[in-house]
Amino acid sequence: MNPIWESIRLSVCRQCIDGDSSGACRLPAGELCTLEVFFPSVLSTIASVPTWSVEKQIEAMRSTVCSQCPEQGQDGACQKRKALECALDRYYPLVLEKVHSMKTFVE
Numbered sequence: 001m002n003p004i005w006e007s008i009r010l011s012v013c014r015q016c017i018d019g020d021s022s023g024a025c026r027l028p029a030g031e032l033c034t035l036e037v038f039f040p041s042v043l044s045t046i047a048s049v050p051t052w053s054v055e056k057q058i059e060a061m062r063s064t065v066c067s068q069c070p071e072q073g074q075d076g077a078c079q080k081r082k083a084l085e086c087a088l089d090r091y092y093p094l095v096l097e098k099v100h101s102m103k104t105f106v107e
Helices: 003-011 039-048 054-064 087-101
Strands: none
Touching (some): 003 039, 054 087
8 A cells, every 4th residue: 555645544534524533434335535546646746736835736636636537527617526525625735734744755
């Protein structure tokens, strides 16, 4: 397992409304967590933005990661994001904070 993902799972996923207190996901069968599905792209996006500005990071995430997601329409609108049902969108600031704290990743 990716050690960065494991760290995210143990910290961010424990806070997720779709998880349990141990970091295990409780999404309904057949529904996938966007944070987990797109995690490699999330890490690439975080690494590609030269600033830790949350606004710039979210902008980059929306243009690179969300554009890959089947939930987002061609116009950039996302019903899951609008309904606050997208874990990636909901917890991205926590992910940024966690990744930033992992000095081996950011150096």
